[in-house]
Amino acid sequence: MSGRFQGRVVLITGGARGQGAVEARLLVAEGAQVVLGDLLEEEGRALAGELGPAARFIRQDVTREADWQAAVALAESLGGLHGMVNNAGIYVPRTLMQTDAELFERHMRVNQLGCFLGMRAVVPAMERAGGGSIVNISSTAGLRGSPGALAYSATKWALRGMTKAAAVDLAPRGIRVNSVHPGPIDTEMVKVWTNEQRAVRLSQIPMGRIGQAEDVARVVLFLLSEESAYMTGAELTVDGGASL
Template sequence: MKSLDGRVALVTGGARGIGEAVVRAFVDEGASVVITDVLREEGRALREEIGAAALFCAADVTSEADWASAVAEAEREFGPVSLLVNNAGIVEFGSIEETDPRTFHRVLDVNLVGPWLGMRAVAPSMRRAGGGVILNVSSTAGLMGYASLGAYVASKWGLRGLTKAAALDLARDGIRVCSVHPGPISTPMTAGMDESITVDQPIARFGTPEEVARMAVFLAAEATYSTGSEFVVDGGATTGSMMLAASAD
């Protein structure tokens, strides 16, 4: 028996990158998965490749109506949703003064308001399923600050806090809520980043989407005593600076 047999999952930003890896990993473990994304062509292609275990639903995470439609399609096709991965996100670079209010709000809308809307939309379905697991994909930027990423950092710290509040609100319904904090992962979002940013990490390389997906499977299937918790997949990036440690010897 596979670890997610009979489970119905909804994965946002599921057409590529970490989301695609999570979709594939969940299907491999026996789940039926609804892929949502604004990238229609990529989403449909992934659904065609996977087959009957997947459904693609074009959706913008900032739209309450799109969330309602995605959950309704999931229930109509597969049954009540018991797994939600809030993975969709965007990043904008700029210092506090360089970032205009419209950009700041847009980042928060996608990265923070979107997951909040998703949890609201999926909670009744999870109750019908008898419980569930929500994974909010934050970032190491939800654990520490980064220059020129004020909007992104604010959104990911906010998502970390929202996770804890949701874990408390939904515990009575048998719904666990955890946050996942990837470090530098090789995805389209990080395609322009210099590999040198990993030089001071204990594991001095970019991670893969599959490594994050394996964490998601563990949290969905095995971490039955964890809720409101942070799980870091970052090559040790948040442990501190190896360079400073070496200079102190």
């Protein structure tokens, strides 16, 4: 590994498992310290223990401003805050007519409000650190219509627009904001699919396989690194060509 994140501190929401956990492992391997925010305390603490002194876990509900403040304070205690990944999200696929107001609002609070609160919360700390990089995890459902996932799609489209607006606002502050749009990725989130649904999704991917968390994590690391220093407001698709 290159050690390109030596001396950097990165906060990852939804960091206890899936994409967030893989991102944390890769970042630590490249010299970063990571703060893992999640509601899954047992899994989060186990991962932090596995990663050793370079990792800290904090119980975090991304819809609560107080939890964001605590997570940012923990990151700053490690030497500043240089990167943040808005990775936490929920996916409960329902069609328009199956979606009630409660389910729609639940998606909005976690997937959209949580990311908004996160971007606001990290700005002062990143400014104190001399700048930083925010990576928002959207979805290909935020680029095109996604059947049977009305609320999820709505929030991922919103996150796409929020990313671009924040990129303009924060560029003068030395903070970059980019979004990543994964297609089907083999994590806990897609276990709601039936075997038939999985087969249909697979048939739509030109590269012929469901994505792995590592496929997304390596793109996230690129956006957190200085290798993407002149990129902000960008949206990178990681879907094996499924949205072509």
